[in-house]
Amino acid sequence: MSDEGKDTVGEQNARLDHGVHTDPAALRELTAAAEHERTEVGPDGAVAGYRAGRTLRLSVELRRQLRRRRTQLVFGLVALLPFVLVIAFEIGEANPNRRSGGFVDLATASAPNFVVLTVMVSGTFLLPMIVALFFGDTIASESSWSSLKYLLAIPVPRHRVLRQKAIASALLSAATLALLPAVALLAGVLWYGAGEAISPTGDAVPFGDSVLAMVLAVVYIVIQLAWVAGLALLLSVSTDAPLGAVGGAVLVAIVSQILDQITALGDLRDFLPTHFSFAWMDLVSTEVDWSDMATGALSSVIYGTVFVLLAARRFATKDVTS
Incomplete structure (x- = not known):
């Protein structure tokens, strides 16, 4: 090796200033050497100071998702829906004093x-x-924007990308599902008063107990919809089209509900992920039957876990080109 090859970057830069190196190849060599000298590389090949746990922080991802127009529209729609229903009942012929009938007939009896x-x-x-919207859009949207490959090149480990985005989607979904009954309770108190919850069977549940029942109902709904979250996440890592991932999960939910109406299927309907979707309505009773809710929650958790594991495996081996 020549003496010039043994020069340090600083000495070579000094010689460059005096006009020793003037060809483009030498310039590129010195630039690369200078960048390497400025970047501290550890014995494992990683840049000094790099910590995988510090990449794609949850707070950053949540702020990013909350700034998106689709998130704001979803929250706005959910907050507006109870007031739309109030207007519908005010225009219609609802009787707030009715004490019998189905849940639709009893809707204006109390908050x-x-x-x-x-x-x-x-x-x-x-x-x-x-x-489905929050989970199906999470990875597929990054692919459609051609930003996923740059996110992984930071580098953010693939399992962390999937985990952080799934957690952010879960928090946004839970917040939205809780916002709907909260706004509905406020609107109900303002229009129909804080009375007892009347069930179609005639049971009267005090206001305080009925509010607790609604809280438990929200918890059950969040758990029961875990299968939708897992399926949407699986579709999100399998396609670059967010609409396809969201629409696919919603379509499966609709088909499952249609099949659940076919009584000829008998006990096979118990294996449909939507069969116990409305088991939370058992909470509006003086004597609560927990069996259907327990079965529905367990079934959904199993479905959701399988879908999430498949999504993690698919994303870990996916060839990301966009």
Whole structure:
């Protein structure tokens, strides 16, 4: 090796200043050497100061998701829905003094009954769609924007990308699912008063107990929709089209609800992920039957866990090109 090859970067830069190196190849060599000297590299090859646990912090991802227009629209729609229902009942022929009938007939009897109706009419399509939107859009949107490859090149480990985005989606979904009954309770108290919750069977649940029942109902709904979250996440890592991931999860939920209406399937309907979607309605009773809710929660957790594990495996081996 020549003496010039043994020069330090500083000596070579000094010689460059005196016009020793003037060709482009020498300039590129000196630039690369200078960058290497300025970057401290550890014995394991990682840049000094790099910590995988400090990349893509949850607070940063949450702020980023909250600034997105779709998140703001979802929160706005959920907050507006109870007031739309109030207007519908005010325009219609609802009788707030009715003490018998189904949950629709009892909706204006008290604030808790109004909450039950609001969550019930939303549970078929709106609530699964909200969860599918947050989870189905999380990875697929990064791919559609061609930003996923740059995120992984920071580098952020793949398992951390998936975990942080899944946690952020779970928090946003839970917040949205809790916002709906909270606003409905406020609207119900203002319009129909803080009375007892009346069930179709005639049971009267005190206001305080009915509010606690609604809290437990929200917890159950969040757990029960875990299967939608897992499926949407799996579809999100499998496609670069956010609409396809969200729509696919919603479509499966709709098909499952249709099959659940076919009584000829008998006990096979128990294995459908949506079969116990409305088991939380058992809470509006003086004697609560927990069996259906326990079965529904367990079934959803199993489905959700399988889908999440498949999503993690798919994302770990996926060839990210966008």
